[in-house]
Amino acid sequence: MSENKIEVRIPVQGMTCTGCEDHVVKALQNVGATNVSASFRRGEASFQVAVNSDLEQAKKAISDTGYKPGDAVIISEEVKPPFSDGDYDLVVIGSGGAAFSAAIEAVQQGAKVGMIERGTIGGTCVNVGCVPSKTLLRAGEINHLAHRNPFLGIETSAEPVDLATLVKKKNELVDNLRQQKYVNLIDDYGFELIQGEARFIDEMTVEVTGRKISAKSFLIATGAAPEVPDIAGLKEVDYLTSTSALELKELPKRLAVIGSGYIAMELGQLFHNLGAEVTLMQRSARILKMYDPEIAEAVTEALTDQGINLITGASFERVEQDGQVKRVHIMVNGEKQVIEAEQLLVATGRKPNTAALHLDAAGVKLGARGQVIIDEYLRTSNPRIYAAGDVTLGPQFVYVAAYEGGVAAHNALGASRKVDLNVVPGVTFTNPSIATVGLTEEQAKAAGHEVKTSVLPLDAVPRAIVNRETTGVFKIVAEAKTLKVLGVHIVAENAGDVIYAATLAVKFGLTVQDLRESLAPYLTMAEGLKLAALTFDKDVSKLSCCAG
Structure with a gap:
């Protein structure tokens, strides 16, 4: 059996391109590191070595290539050796955001990867979720403004909607994005696509159209489907x-x-x-x-x-x-x-796609709604099998699924990374849109915080005033004594764009004072975030334009 390993991350200064990454990776591999990856954008390298390894060797190897290493940080202790061999190192069941993220990450670590898909490649987001709904929502907004624009002096009108043409163009967009962002990547990264429905026959084997496929590890990323309530008739x-x-x-x-x-x-x-x-x-x-x-x-x-x-x-x-x-x-x-x-x-909600997998044969436990139960490492009750994305009934966002897929791939190949969903922004693409991150006021109080809040109506935000669309609100939830930002909640046009700044504030523990002291461009919706911060102790209606 292979010896246990630790997973290590080292900051690396001086990398400027993918060629630099290759030099660092090769240098670390030459001193015995495995599962090596380097990123010039993040300025770091990560790898696995034996528990008793001298990390100074790794730093010297990086220095010898002409780059400057920082202090090594142990990400996880005792990375366990892989299971016995199978047909693949990792088999991914599903082909959506979580599945592709996992497959790409695993291939980049040198794993042999198979992906099983019973239907259309790409999962919910590109095929029947985010992409088609948002392009049609934009069409609807344009039609609505043509019928009812808020500016006197401009006369607009619209003919009856040709829904068939709208749907046709929507389908063309979906087809193009599916090909570019999913199908083409299969050959680009070199993992195998297996068409058919997967059915577990034991803890390390699935059957697909009569073919038995074994793997060291599996990832269940089969997503969810619309749930239908029990209503008479x-x-x-x-x-x-x-x-x-x-x-x-x-x-x-x-x-x-x-x-x-x-x-x-x-x-x-x-x-x-x-x-x-x-x-x-x-x-x-x-x-x-x-x-x-x-x-x-x-x-x-x-x-x-x-x-x-x-x-x-x-x-x-x-x-x-x-x-x-x-x-x-x-x-x-x-x-x-x-x-x-x-x-x-x-x-009325969505249900996980688990019924056809025969997960009981693999010893994988399900929750009351059919969701796959996972731990903080995304492992199921069978340590060979991981799950990510909507099939776990976690936050139903494609970016969460993709993040989880990457974490699951690392762990399936020997790492021990914990998933961190403490700060997850969410957006509903209505008009005005709804965006939220962090704790609500009620959640903050339930967690034991003494809170202070700021509520800013949208008619106090200059961008909304000039747009003549002032129905909405900005709300900041902060810890009362320190004014650390605990949550931000917005109803406004482009709220989804603003919420990223709020996500950084919550994630990195910024305070209301930090928001006040940061410059916000005038006549942007993002300025509402700063005005909401000022509202904690000022009447923003008494401020001059740009005087925040």
Whole structure:
């Protein structure tokens, strides 16, 4: 058996290109390091060596190539040796963001990698999620502004929407991005694509269309699919999901939506902006129940002002269909209501794609909703098998999936890296958009913090005023004594662009004072972040332009 190893990272000054990276990698390999990688952009090298190795040898090897090494940092102790050999070092089941991130990372470490996909390559994001929905959302925004622009003196108009053409162009965009960002990379990186459905037959073997495939380690990255609630009559109705809604060729006159989470709100607003009458229905008393109340109030105001019918506190009794008309029977505040529409969209969450994997044969435990249970290293109950992305029901973002895929690949090949999801930004691409990072006020208090908050209405932000779109809010949650930023929550145009700066503030422990003392470009939405910081002890309505 191979001896145990440690994983090491060394800062390296002087690397300026990929050729420099190659020199550093070769130098470290010459002194016995394995799984070596170097990045000139990050200015560092990482590698594995035997537990008792002299790290000064590694530093000297780097110095001898002409670069300047810093102090070595041990990332993880006792990296365990690999399992017994299989057909592959790593087999990835799935082909979305987590899967490709893992496959690329593993190949770069010299592993032999296989990827199994039962359907279309690329996963949810590029095929039926982020890319198609956001391009259509942009089309809807343009159509909405053409009908209802906020500037007197400009006359705009729009013809009825040709949804079939919009969907055709959307599909062309999806096809191009799938080819460029996924399919082409298979040959570029040199891992093997295996078409078919994977089914575990034991803890280290899967079967795909009759072929048995073994591996030292596996990664489950099969994603999730729309979940359908148990409502009487729903199974007998021709309803839409987030997938099929994006393939409609004719715009319905009326659209009813069961659910009001981010998918329901984005698609509901999309069809509203294209010209449909939209009703959003949900069980809870307010939308965005896990968000700060100021955020929910601002979004509620925006959606209702735009003409979307929003029903909260609804209990769903049954659904029926009469010809092309669907009827949703609900109870609201003890009163019966019937919502009629030509199309019914069900957007009540997502369920993990695990049913066909036969994970019990591999000793992999699942949660109550069918999600793969993982530890902080992304290991399942079978130490040979890892899981990443939506299949674990963690944060449902492609960038989280990609990050987890990379971590899982390192760990599957012998490292012991913990996944860190303490600071994850989230964006809902409505108009205005919703962006959040860190703790809500309630979460901060529950965690034991004494908090101080700042709430800045969007009509105090100059960019919003000149845009004539002032429905929204900035909220900062800070620790009361130190004013360390614990969370930032925004409802505004381009909130998703602003939230990255807030993410850095939360991640690196910046304070409200740090935000105050940083220059913010005037007439940008990002200036709202600084104004919200000033609001802790100033009335920003009394400030001159740019006087923050």
